[in-house]
Amino acid sequence: MRAPGDAGIAGSRRVAVVGGGVAGLSAALHLRLGGAEVVVLERHRTGAGASSGNAGWICPTQAGPLPEPGLATYGLRALLDRDSPLYVDPRHLPRLAPWLVRFARNCAPARHRRGVVALEALGRRAFGAVADLEPLGFRPELHRLGLLVASRDPAVTQAFLDGLEAFRARDATIPTVPLTGEAVRELEPALSSAVRAAAVIRRHWHVRPDSYMSSLAAVATAHGVQITEDAPVLRFATRGGAVTHVETPGGDVEADAVVLATGARLGTDTRMLGVALPVEAGKGYSFSVALDPVPSHAVLFAEPHVGCSPLTTGVRLAGTMEFSGVNDRLVPGRIEAMQRGVRPLLSSWDEGSVAGEWTGMRPIAPDGLPIVGRLPGSANVYVSGAYSMLGMTLALPAAEALAELVLTGRRPEVLAPFDAARFARRAASAARARAAS
Structure with a gap:
């Protein structure tokens, strides 16, 4: 983990993180620790969405995708x-x-098994990612009870x-x-x-979610992340396939890169950039x-x-x-x-x-897996979301890997199953099949 101010290969970069939930704040903190200048734009209050009132579970051992064998049959009945x-x-x-x-x-069983393997690889860093922040002052109410x-x-x-x-x-x-x-x-x-x-x-911890979010925000702010609340995104200004400004009611925010971490609104927000993610x-x-x-x-x-x-x-x-x-x-x-x-x-x-x-x-994405990586068709927009019921488990490990991708251009292998392009590829495949029929 680098200290603030140690620039990556891209030099001093300004990153706008849209969304102040667990995904957004985790990404913002790790981007800042990687040397970026970071501003968080939150439409309401930091941590006020799904991050604030959940069970607070950090559960890498039971990290499986929501669509599992038998659930479709159960779902039809229920x-x-x-x-x-x-x-x-x-x-x-x-x-x-x-x-x-x-x-x-x-x-389908085979798809579910692949999802379990992918989530296990990402989630095995869950406890370590929390422990690594403790020397920085991260002190949520945390219980290691199993x-x-x-x-x-x-x-x-x-x-x-x-x-x-x-x-x-x-x-x-x-x-x-x-x-x-x-x-x-x-x-x-x-x-x-x-x-x-x-x-x-x-191997199961749980936290009080509001204390987790307030402590995460305090650590991010103490290390130089600027958090702006009541700042919904009105529009993304683009040039040459890249976002240059994020427009909010309080004014425009310049950015060399943008991370979208807006929870259940992720699909709506990516449509502003011409990509419909199925969240x-x-x-x-x-x-x-x-x-x-x-x-x-x-x-x-x-x-x-x-x-x-x-x-x-x-x-x-x-x-x-x-x-x-x-x-x-x-x-x-x-x-x-x-x-x-x-x-x-x-x-x-x-x-x-x-x-x-x-x-x-x-x-939630239809395959139950997070969406973490670069947004298809954009040169400098990234997404971090669709964590389903595993936000407290996966957001910090995913943020570590995403920060490396944003700041160096190198995608850690652990993120490969969560690439946003998987939906674009499936859409293109379905279109070819329809054309051939």
Whole structure:
């Protein structure tokens, strides 16, 4: 890691990073540490989107793409069920249908396996990337408690463990069979007798997301990153295939390079530059509740697909995947469905303590993989996004690699599976097939 001011081969470069979430701030900090002059343009408040209210999991051992074998069949059954963890708003379905078809194709076992390998390679730096920032003053609320995967049906936890086979070569602590019966409660008294199986994944940290974001912003600012809030992008001024200025209500920002890290709005923003990236908003929900006893691990309740993160003040529960377009509408019924799914699985539940209901949009590509690299057709625009539910795990490692690409022109091999051009290539291939038919 270079100190600020050590220029790369491109000399002193000014980079505009559009987006102040975990992807944008991570990119901005590593670009600055690589010698660039960096300004972050955030349309609202730094860290106010999906980065602020999620479960805060840093989970390299279970980093797999969202489209997985069997999910397409499950999705068809659950598509319009408001209580299902996976839900599509019927009003949004006609516009979303082509994306859902691409998503379903990526549920094929071979594609999923390739995705797991790619995400494992990127995610193996997750813990080290956090630790490397600690000497710079990075001090989020961080818990190294491990993850307990809990289920009513032992077969569900067993299937989860079977799906981690690709990670066992690097993590010999991953169990091959779950605990069952009373052994579950001996390990975790916070679980009720309805939980019949559980397994501990030791390589799992979690953070309080708002503390993570505020600390990341403070470190970036302390090292010279300029952060401008209430600065939505109005237009990109281009010349010769390169962006020269980013226009905002507060004025134009000159840039030698631009990084787009705008979360669920990434596809909309790239359209301003003539490229339509297939990024959809998968809305998640969370809330806090008081539990006694407090779980001694983070917990994944497998059947309702709800995550539980014990924090210094209360316990955060997060989950669901709602496709209803780009919006911040909080549907109370989604929170209530999460509570119905989890309440019987905990040994205590204080109804009066439920608070902090929140919703945010996860950016998701149809293959479930991030999009990190240069934007096709542009000489100096890069993207960092589509981290799905893995932003806290992957944003920092991806930022390290992206900074190398932006500042030197050399793409680290770890980024190859996440190239934005993969969608352009697929679109061109489909066009040729149509022409030949």
